[in-house]
Amino acid sequence: MENRILVLDDDPGILEAIDLSLTYCGFQVRPMLSGDNVFRMIDDFEPNLIILDHLLGGKNGGEICQDLKNDPLKKDIPVIMLSASPEAAVKNPEFGCDSFLAKPFDLNLLVSEIKMFINPYPLVLR
Template sequence: MKKVLLIDDDLDLLEVLAAALACFGFEVNTSSYTTDIHSLVYKYQPDIVIIDYIMKGINGGEMCSALKKKEATKNLPVIILSAYDKVINSLGNYGCNAFISKPFDLQDLINNIRNILYKPAVIAQL
């Protein structure tokens, strides 16, 4: 079972997304706030992280960037969710594997997660 770490300060959305992802067969751990993304990742050992872009203190883009800069977590897939797609498009993608605008279709989110987690390995040409 693939593990998802879901971080969003909207508690209602966090609860609904966690329940929906669990229904699709994912083990879900949630957090509504963190000052240390690395400690959450080391604690839960997720296969993918889904982060809201706008939160109190640090934004999801900065969390993603912090994960992508550290050797131990640079290959950990990250999806950023945000209602502010024009803002993030102007700032860059922070190295995230996908950016999904809110409101979003749940099936689109599931498809993105599956595409990232289960994409076939590329075999080098000889």
């Protein structure tokens, strides 16, 4: 099974950098520029982890995270919240995110955070 990561960020440059970096690291990445239809995308893509920007052009990533964590079928999907807003870091516990990274962030740190939740190279037992 491939490790699938859904990435939501309304900044095309950040989205592309994350997509390229994670694809290079062996993850299957699905980038989204907006939170529109995010729950349908989660149902279709079945991600192992979600990277979620706090402010998504009118949508609140914190509220999206809360909705995910309140859904019995989606609550166990790890969510890493990204934000340049100091307010988001303070409110992170109420959003229910599993991890938080302040923007700007180091892509190596993001990959390390992801690997705490999923492994891009699953061990195959024979």
